[in-house]
Amino acid sequence: MQPDFPITRDILLIGGGHCHALVLRQWGMKPMAGVRLRVINPSPIAPYTGMLPGAIAGHYTIDQIMIDLVRLCRFAGAEVILDRAVGLDPVAKTVALASGRSVAFDIASIDIGITSDLPQTEGFTDHGVSAKPLGGYAAKWEAFLQTAPEAPNLVIIGGGVGGVELALAQAYRMQQTGRRPTITVVDRNAQPLGNMGPKARAGMVDAMRRYGVDLHLNAHPVRILADAVELSDGTRLPSDFTLSVAGSRPQDWLQDTGLDLHQGFITVGPTLESSARDIFAVGDCAHLSHAPRPKSGVYAVREAPYLFHNLRARAAGAPLRRYQPQRDYLKLASLGDKRALAEKFGLRSGGAWLWWLKDNIDERFMAKFRDYPAMSAPKLPELRPRDLGAVMGAKPMCGGCGSKLPSGALGRALAVLPGADPDKTPGDDAAILRGPDGAQVLSTDHLRGFVSDPWLMGQLAAIHSLGDVWAMGAVPQLALAQIILPRASDVVGERFLADILDGAQSVFGPAGATLGGGHTTYGAEMVVGFTVTGTCAQPVPKRGAREGDVLILTKPLGTGIILAAEMQMIRPRSGLLGPIWRDCLASMARPMVADAAILTPVARAMSDVTGFGLAGHLCEMLGEGLTATLDHAALPVLDGAEGLAGQGVASTLAPANRAALRPEWHGPREDLLVDPQTCGGLLAAVSPAQADATLADLRAAGIPASIIGRVEGDPA
Incomplete structure (x- = not known):
């Protein structure tokens, strides 16, 4: 956020996919004045697809394959909203969230990936595991390893490259733990690995033979049980862990957005813009109408510079750039152990050196999100008071209660107050107004912004202000707001205020307090506070x-x-x-x-x-x-x-x-x-x-x- 310039545009990134992660990093290096950048993602971390088979095999920890979106958004100066998008209105320019909130935008981009679950298959929701989203699968796999039997049965639904890679990774990890697994890959086609050339396919099938991974072709699951998978050809496969990697399915809520879709995926043109102006889509959730390509993280990574330019260009009213994907790319597939197979233009190669190459590429990508350039401290003027540097400190001042006046200074300042009226006492945590029927407690509190999401800031400030009322045993009664907003256009300022009040009301309403009004003003940064009252018989x-x-x-x-x-x-x-x-x-x-x-x-x-x-x-x-x-x-x-x-x-x-x-x-x-x-x-x-x-x-x-x-x- 640029505090020196009024905010006039809201850019919203829906999803924390690879493309959006790279855009956020670029934004941190080159922010745009006057823009509030916001990110919606249900998790504070996002997995890197390329390293997932290595993590399942045990070559990486789960933490090593995760992008920390919270640190990334702080670097980018972006507001992070930990929630899931469940709807979008391209006309009103709002996004509906799973929590019930609604978020407005001027320009938006969607990078929510795909899912490989099988909701139409009986029993999958209760007993199956979807490989996408990746984070949930990785966590469930680690949990399964803690309780897996000595000779577990595993079924992988989907015989594409991703399914076979994960089958080999699971086989390797099981062998390392001393277990003797039976692993079966199920595919509805007559041959697996349909997107690979004959030579590469033969290499992957040979790896499956080495690990004892079976293939069951020309069948699909019709029912998932707690301990088995029933197939369309009548076969019943025992299964202690059933994983679906069966193709790529778009998220269901896209169907109701009114955007042009292709088989459920958002149709975009060369500028990555959808059928609705100001709404872009990238990564696996998008369909490139001008150059259709299979789903691959490679394209999401290559789209990032174009999306970064086009979001800023649209905000500035400048021309957009056109993205043309490459015709083919180097495909590197893991083979369970630290070996890999490569294919490009139908040519195949394999071996340990390719794992080294793959690991090197993946490590360079993740290094972009590990350490960020340090924030430069404000330069002290040449002529200054001797204690200016000591008072400023080497670190930024905290928000929330960390920015309070120290207790010593506060106590000395309060010592000048006159003596208390017995019916109107300073009280302890709150002032007390005594009456014939009990007492009313009165307190005020405000917080310097420490989270950039105004809704969350309103919620937390309301809880914090009620703390004194609750501590004195009183029932909340009334609240008045004191809000300082960062400089913004009238439209964006209205959004700020509406979010803060909505977040606060989510606390005051259930607590029994009425939010009765207050005061707002623009200032250098967001500050949210409330004066609150409560009643009790005896504090x-x-x-x-x-x-x-x-x-x-x-x-x-x-x-x-x-x-x-x-x-x-x-x-x-x-x-x-x-x-x-x-x-x-x-x-x-x-x-x-x-x-x-x-x-x-x-x-x-x-x-x-x-x-x-x-x-x-x-x-x-x-x-x-x-x-x-x-x-x-x-x-x-x-x-x-x-x-x-x-x-x-x-x-x-x-x-x-x-x-x-x-x-x-x-x-x-x-x-x-x-x-x-x-x-x-x-x-x-x-x-x-x-x-x-x-x-x-x-x-x-x-x-x-x-x-x-x-x-x-x-x-x-």
Whole structure:
């Protein structure tokens, strides 16, 4: 996103296929001012097709074949929406998502790949595995390997190059684990490998013989069972793992888009534009009407420079480029072990050196998405205050609660406030207005943008603002919005605001609060906040814990570390950042209506864990003469947070949180204790007699709560 220029166009990439991944990388190197680039994909990672057989055979880990779309989108300055497209209106220019959301665009491109499932075959949905999408197949294969019998039966439906490659890969992996598999490739044709020349076909069939892979031709499945596949010729094949690689099937929702289709695939011309202006399609989901070609990732990769140019040209009103695919290309097929077979123009070659060549090509492709050019820090002026560099820091300032004023500075500033009226008190987490029938609590909170999706930002800001109301045991009542939008045209500004409010309403509505209005303005960046009220008979205090009380926490720690890693595009030493970030957001996006309902009747003290970290907020809960002992092993932690902390990743507020604590807080898991949380959990002090039953109630409600320690007397 270009903050120095108003946003006037929305470009939407639907799907995270190879072509779109390359376009995103090019966009990061050469962004276009005035354009908001958005990406819709159901997963935070996308598999690279070329390395799938190697991963199934065990030559690569699953992580090694995945493109981390979250890191890629941060590099590209693109907004990522983790959802699945299920519909498109080319006239209204909107995309319907599986979650029920609708996303508007000015220009769009579709790169959603294909599927190889067999929904028309009885039993496939329950007992079969589709090779595409690739990510699901790879995960199910790894799971199967953990439980497979000594002599498993495997059936692969589809005798094309992809089916045979995967059959050989599965055979090799099974042999490496000491198992004795029976593998059968089923194809409806009279001969397999129909797209290969005679010499290459003979080489692949010879490899199948070496691995003992059987061929069953002139038949197709009519029924998939949990332990068998029934074929059209009456054969019943035992099967512990049934995989479909049977050709390429377009995704069903394309049928209702109104776009011109060819056998279900989107028809495009030389410019890669569909029958609807401003809607492009690339990769396997597209049909090149001017030059039909078989489905292959090679064409998707070659289309990327043309799509990159044409998206920008359409936004600028410039001429489009025409793409003409090559007539043939080098086909490299894996043979199970580290050997490969090559074919081009009917000529065939094979051997270990071709595996080296294939591995080298694949590695060069994946290297494009492993490390990105570092973001250059703003250059300090020659004449400047001596402490300017120290205050700026070496890393970008965090969003969310990581951008809060440190507790020390905040406390000193608040000390100038006049004394409180007993009927209008500052309260603990929220101000309290007392009346004859109870109390009304009032709180305000806002967040500097840390996710670029306005809908998600509205949702998370609403949850975060309600945290103080829930922590005081109040029922949410009313919310007023305070929203700063990045500079944009009226049309794009309206989309921003509508998304934010819709995301917020998805929280306030079920929580029982009315979103009653507010204020909006344009500014340098997106900031979303809400003033909220709630009612209760008697507020739950922050300071009310007693010696012996049990401490219960309802959400895992680590959001500040993970959000900082995403902002800095950190590559974890193990695993991928995308799934870590996705799971972090899922935890943050869980409202705490049920948490508060269960804890309010039993909590002697309660607070929501936010910017000052678990340690800071726990200190606020402990009255004079009290301390607390934490069970570090019991602390719930988000997956990946501890590993990232070990790499030195921390929120910009963490050092100030650490400095505000007494020395005895330093110790194991210190980074997690001082990590600022956004949309953190409720921390409650409960009497020992009620703790176990309360924890059981929380967990029965699906809340990942934990007992993390006890309140004790201070020996000092």
